[in-house]
Amino acid sequence: MKVIPLGTSSGKPTLKRNVSATAVVREGEWLLFDCGEGTQTQIQRAGLSPNRMTAIFITHLHGDHFNGLPGLLSTMALDRRERSLTLVGPPGIREYLDTLARLKILFVNYPLEVREVDGRSQGGGEGRGEESVAKAREGRLRVVYEAAEYAVYAQPIDHRIFALGYRVEERPRPGRFDLERARALGVPEGPLFGRLQAGNDVELPDGRIAHPSDVLGPGRPGKVVAYCTDTRPCAASIELAREADLLIHEATYTHDLSAEAREFGHSTAGQAAQVAVESGARRLLLTHFSTRFGDVTPLLEEASAIFEETEIANDLVELEV
Amino acid sequence: MKVIPLGTSSGKPTLKRNVSATAVVREGEWLLFDCGEGTQTQIQRAGLSPNRMTAIFITHLHGDHFNGLPGLLSTMALDRRERSLTLVGPPGIREYLDTLARLKILFVNYPLEVREVDGRSQGGGEGRGEESVAKAREGRLRVVYEAAEYAVYAQPIDHRIFALGYRVEERPRPGRFDLERARALGVPEGPLFGRLQAGNDVELPDGRIAHPSDVLGPGRPGKVVAYCTDTRPCAASIELAREADLLIHEATYTHDLSAEAREFGHSTAGQAAQVAVESGARRLLLTHFSTRFGDVTPLLEEASAIFEETEIANDLVELEV
Numbered sequence: 001m002k003v004i005p006l007g008t009s010s011g012k013p014t015l016k017r018n019v020s021a022t023a024v025v026r027e028g029e030w031l032l033f034d035c036g037e038g039t040q041t042q043i044q045r046a047g048l049s050p051n052r053m054t055a056i057f058i059t060h061l062h063g064d065h066f067n068g069l070p071g072l073l074s075t076m077a078l079d080r081r082e083r084s085l086t087l088v089g090p091p092g093i094r095e096y097l098d099t100l101a102r103l104k105i106l107f108v109n110y111p112l113e114v115r116e117v118d119g120r121s122q123g124g125g126e127g128r129g130e131e132s133v134a135k136a137r138e139g140r141l142r143v144v145y146e147a148a149e150y151a152v153y154a155q156p157i158d159h160r161i162f163a164l165g166y167r168v169e170e171r172p173r174p175g176r177f178d179l180e181r182a183r184a185l186g187v188p189e190g191p192l193f194g195r196l197q198a199g200n201d202v203e204l205p206d207g208r209i210a211h212p213s214d215v216l217g218p219g220r221p222g223k224v225v226a227y228c229t230d231t232r233p234c235a236a237s238i239e240l241a242r243e244a245d246l247l248i249h250e251a252t253y254t255h256d257l258s259a260e261a262r263e264f265g266h267s268t269a270g271q272a273a274q275v276a277v278e279s280g281a282r283r284l285l286l287t288h289f290s291t292r293f294g295d296v297t298p299l300l301e302e303a304s305a306i307f308e309e310t311e312i313a314n315d316l317v318e319l320e321v
Numbered sequence: 322m323k324v325i326p327l328g329t330s331s332g333k334p335t336l337k338r339n340v341s342a343t344a345v346v347r348e349g350e351w352l353l354f355d356c357g358e359g360t361q362t363q364i365q366r367a368g369l370s371p372n373r374m375t376a377i378f379i380t381h382l383h384g385d386h387f388n389g390l391p392g393l394l395s396t397m398a399l400d401r402r403e404r405s406l407t408l409v410g411p412p413g414i415r416e417y418l419d420t421l422a423r424l425k426i427l428f429v430n431y432p433l434e435v436r437e438v439d440g441r442s443q444g445g446g447e448g449r450g451e452e453s454v455a456k457a458r459e460g461r462l463r464v465v466y467e468a469a470e471y472a473v474y475a476q477p478i479d480h481r482i483f484a485l486g487y488r489v490e491e492r493p494r495p496g497r498f499d500l501e502r503a504r505a506l507g508v509p510e511g512p513l514f515g516r517l518q519a520g521n522d523v524e525l526p527d528g529r530i531a532h533p534s535d536v537l538g539p540g541r542p543g544k545v546v547a548y549c550t551d552t553r554p555c556a557a558s559i560e561l562a563r564e565a566d567l568l569i570h571e572a573t574y575t576h577d578l579s580a581e582a583r584e585f586g587h588s589t590a591g592q593a594a595q596v597a598v599e600s601g602a603r604r605l606l607l608t609h610f611s612t613r614f615g616d617v618t619p620l621l622e623e624a625s626a627i628f629e630e631t632e633i634a635n636d637l638v639e640l641e642v
Contacts, residue, residue: 012396013362019392037392038359041334063395063426071340071358071388075333092424099420103413104482105384161425 001026001170001223001321003246003285005313006042007034010230010252010266010288011064017315018042019064020288022248023053024168024225025318026150032056033166033227039068040075046316050076051083055145057152058089059229060163061096069097070106077109084111088144088154090162091116117144117164119156141167141239149173150222155240157231160265165231167240170222174199174212182215223321226281229288232262233271241279246321248313249275250288251299257290269299273306287313322347322491322544322642324567324606326634327363328355331551331573331587331609332385338636339363340385341609343569345489345546346639352473353377354487354548354569360389361396367637371397372404376466378473379410380550381484382417390418391427398430405432409465409475411483412437438465438485440477462488462560470494471543476561478552481586486552488561491543495520495533503536544642547602550609553583554592562600567642569634570596571609572620578611590620594627608634 002025007018019036023043029052032039043050050072058066066089076085087093094114100106145152150170157165177197187193187210192202199212226241229250241247252266261268267275269286276284284307289296296312303310311319323346328339340357344364350373353360364371371393379387387410397406408414415435421427466473471491478486498518508514508531513523520533547562550571562568573587582589588596590607597605605628610617617633624631632640 011399012392013365015362015365018362037389038362041336041339041359044334044336061424061426063391067388067392067426068358070384071333074384078332096424096426099424103382103417103420105382105388105417 001168001225002318003225003248003321004046004048004318005285005287005315006032006039006046007036008287008289008313008315009064010250010290012291013038014291017289017291019067020059020229021068022227022287022313023048024227028052029054029147031152031168034059034065034229035068035072036064037067037071040072042315043072046318050079051081053085054083054147055086055088055152057145057154057164057166057227058087058093059157059165059227060090060159060161061092062161062230065230066093070100073097073108073112074106077107081110084113086113086115086145088115088117088152090164091118115144117142117154119162140236153240155236157228157236157240158234158265159230159232163230163265165226165228165237165240167227167244168225170224172222173220175217175219178215178217182210185210185214187215225321226279228275230266232265233267233275237275238279241275241281244279244281246283246285246319247276247279247281248285248287251286251303252288252290254293254298254302269302270306273303273310276303276307276310282309284310285313285319286310322489322546323639324546324569324642325367325369325639326606326608326636327353327360327367328357329608329610329634329636330385331571331611333612334359335612338610338612340388341380341550342389343548343608343634344369345548347471349373350375350468352489355380355386355550356389356393357385358388358392361393363636364393367639371400372402374406375404375468376407376409376473378466378475378485378487378548379408379414380478380486380548381411381480381482382413383482383551386551387414391421394418394429394433395427398428402431405434407434407436407466409436409438409473411485412439436465438463438475440483461557474561476557478549478557478561479555479586480551480553484551484586486547486549486558486561488548488565489546491545493543494541496538496540499536499538503531506531506535508536546642547600549596551587553586554588554596558596559600562596562602565600565602567604567606567640568597568600568602569606569608572607572624573609573611575614575619575623590623591627594624594631597624597628597631603630605631606634606640607631 004023006021009017020034021039022033141153153167224244226244228237249272251269251272325344327342330338341355342360343354462474474488545565547565549558570593572590
């Protein structure tokens, strides 16, 4: 996976940082997390195709996280999108979109499925595959979007209005196919390769049985990216970020402004780092900076002192996960 | 006056042209015409202070002309604006803002006066001063905003939904004060200068009467800027642009796409030029280009052949009027 921050400022844009939006890019498709004003332009700048975006996840209904939705959704209609789009967000987002449609401000002519996620816990079991079911059962994590190769989970985090954190989790992939070993074993090139790779025993031309374990390397765990903004430090974020390869966490303020962070439902850089430590995340990407920080070095220093693998999100600077 | 195009693309932004917005800048204050998504960032790029913006004029309720409103209005609240703001627009704009406020998406903590302008003609007489009353009576032009030194008129133009064109008209200014002549006449420096400049006779220390015409040059007519988008060519635009110093007119298409222009309620560059000719405008600024024109030279050429004083609006390239 690849992560491209599209907007890293809190509240209002600056000339260097647009308001909240983050692209999580996989092969052939990508997901958008939050959609502040101007996101459609940032998408263009990043060289991403809106048509390959399969789902949008909104964290909460503060304008700097979704005011870009009407424009982006309408532009895809202008561009004759046909592919269906899923929009996941907090309760209220459907009424918002319905109102814009009724006022004829929003025009969508492609299939758009809106999923409102509330704070109630889910029984689990919506997950496809054992892994995701297990994960959903373990805590309050809730499967809100599923594709063949990954699932997206959500759960409420701790902002001053209802807000959702998200976790993108790739399903484990089978080990790499060892061509040399397959040939040595006498497996003929062709469909048997695919069946072995898919985890099936196959019968060879000479009657012997070849097993997947004969030709596949060790299974590869899927990558995990967690997205926690806007929020105070909370148990839900720790759960969302459990052993994540990358935790994207807001760091609106420095430690000296922790009273303000608490009051407005935000985190300091140090608190974000503490969430990374407690969740066992491998890397931390700080974002959602107060516009008072023209230079974000103090935020990086504060977090790095607690969690070394910390980086600063900058608009359009992509990270490989 | 100074005009700064903030967005010159139609429908959706490109990397070179944002969606519709234009600043008309006077000394100490400025007016915003349309407010497409991303306008608040363009305002920053132009070096304009939102706090000095006194009024916003929206032409019509297509998203690319006003999706930037929630963000801009909210940012000014974040920035603790205190100055009152007037928002003029078509019917429906109040419901839109009220809905956003009810959904708690929009938060405005400064005085905001919303004026909806419908298609009915006005009796005239709202204008302050003889000029504006005369103008309002002359046709269907309607005074929608007034300040000491200028007035803004509106009237419906011909788009596929209800849309308003605007005309900013400075009041005529008295002639320049001739210091030499005043001194030769024996007018003592001080308050008498101001009274003469304001158009009053004054009594000199030696008992003589000095008249304004003794010390003032010829009266200077106010400048006029007209803003006509989105629209087919129409009589209303000609009236709005009557003898304007600058007509800003949409030119979404070239002549070969005139069927499309007609169908979607737009103008070709040639039609915009014809409006300039018929209105007696001095200069024409083309804007609102279809994104199919990566190079807008064909639009400039088409219009210039009909009206020589034609220019292309480019984002953030300002014009002195």
